[in-house]
Amino acid sequence: MEYEGQICRSPMERSSFMLPVMVGCSYNRCQFCMLFKHLTYRRLPMDQIFADIRRVADLGGDPKWVFLGDGNAFSLPAEDLLAILQEIRRAFPSCQGVNMDATVTSIAQKTDEQLELLAKAGVSHLYLGIESGLDDVLRLMDKDHTKAQAMEQIRRIQQAGMVFDAHIMTGVAGKGRGRENALALGEFFRRTRPSRVVNFSMFIHRRAPLYQLIQQGKFVPADEGENLEEERVLLHQLWNMEVEYDGFHDILPLRVRGKLPEDREKMLKKLEKALGEHGDAPWPVALVD
Known part of the structure; x- marks a missing residue:
C-alpha cells in the first residue's frame, strides 16, 4: 500500500484494515487542522483501490473491519463507494462493516436512497467532526455545518441504518x-x-x-x-x-x-x-x- 501524509483515524479503528481511497481531505478548511494542509487533495484511481484490496486478500487477509481513508472518505460519489464496498465484500467474507470519516455536507449531498444503499452494502460507522455545540464557534472554525444541520444529517444516516460517531x-x-x-x-x-x-x-x-x-x-x-x-x-x-x-x-x-x-x-x-x-x-x- 502506498500512503501519503499522516495516518489519521479514530483510536477505535486501530485494528481495522485502513484502505486509502483519497489523498488529503476534500474539505480541508477547518481553522485548527494541519493534518492535510500540505497535501493536494485527489481521489485515488479505482484500479489502485481494488489492487490494494486484492493484495491483502491474496496474502490471506480477511479483516473484520475496514476503515476508508483519508479525510472525509464519505465525500466520494455514492456509486464509487458502492463499487468499493462490493469489492470488499467479495474479497473479505468475514468483514462486518466499513467505517470512515464524513462531514455534514458530504451526507447532505447524498439522497435518502443512496444512504440506504450504502448502509445495506456495509457502511457501518460514520465519524463526524462535530467539534463544538455552539454555532458561532462552528462559524469561526470554518466548519461546514450549523448545529441544526448536523442534527438533520445525523437523523438521516441513523434512519438509513448507519451509526453516528463524533469527534469533538x-x-x-x-x-x-x-x-x-x-x-x-x-x-x-x-x-x-x-x-x-x-x-x-x-x-x-x-x-x-x-x-x-x-x-x-x-x-x-x-x-x-x-x-x-x-x-x-x-x-x-x-x-x-x-x-x-x-x-x-x-x-x-x-x-x-x-x-x-x-x-x-x-x-x-x-x-x-x-x-x-x-x-x-x-x-x-x-x-x-
Whole structure:
C-alpha cells in the first residue's frame, strides 16, 4: 500500500484494515487542522483501490473491519463507494462493516436512497467532526455545518441504518467558554445519541489558520486547566448515555477513556486528579514551524 501524509483515524479503528481511497481531505478548511494542509487533495484511481484490496486478500487477509481513508472518505460519489464496498465484500467474507470519516455536507449531498444503499452494502460507522455545540464557534472554525444541520444529517444516516460517531475538541470555544460548550455538546449528544465520542483537546500549531486569528485577537485560547474542566462537565452531561468515550490531551500525559455509564466515576476521578496536578497548565501552541 502506498500512503501519503499522516495516518489519521479514530483510536477505535486501530485494528481495522485502513484502505486509502483519497489523498488529503476534500474539505480541508477547518481553522485548527494541519493534518492535510500540505497535501493536494485527489481521489485515488479505482484500479489502485481494488489492487490494494486484492493484495491483502491474496496474502490471506480477511479483516473484520475496514476503515476508508483519508479525510472525509464519505465525500466520494455514492456509486464509487458502492463499487468499493462490493469489492470488499467479495474479497473479505468475514468483514462486518466499513467505517470512515464524513462531514455534514458530504451526507447532505447524498439522497435518502443512496444512504440506504450504502448502509445495506456495509457502511457501518460514520465519524463526524462535530467539534463544538455552539454555532458561532462552528462559524469561526470554518466548519461546514450549523448545529441544526448536523442534527438533520445525523437523523438521516441513523434512519438509513448507519451509526453516528463524533469527534469533538475541548478548548475549541476559547477562553472562558468551556463550560458553555460542554453544556451545548451534552444537549446535542442527548438528542443525537452517538455510539462513540472522541475528544482531541485543542492543540494549536503555529502554521494553522487559527494561529493567525489568535494574533489578530479574534480568538483567545483556553488554558489546559479549563479544557480539563470542560471535559469533566461534558462527562457529567453524558452520565446516563450508553457511549464509548476516548479523550486525549496532547500536552499532558493524560488519556481519559471508557464506556458510559459504567466507567463514569473512574473517568471523573482521573480528570479530577489531573485538574489538581495540571490546572494551571499554559495554553497549547506547538513550537514546530
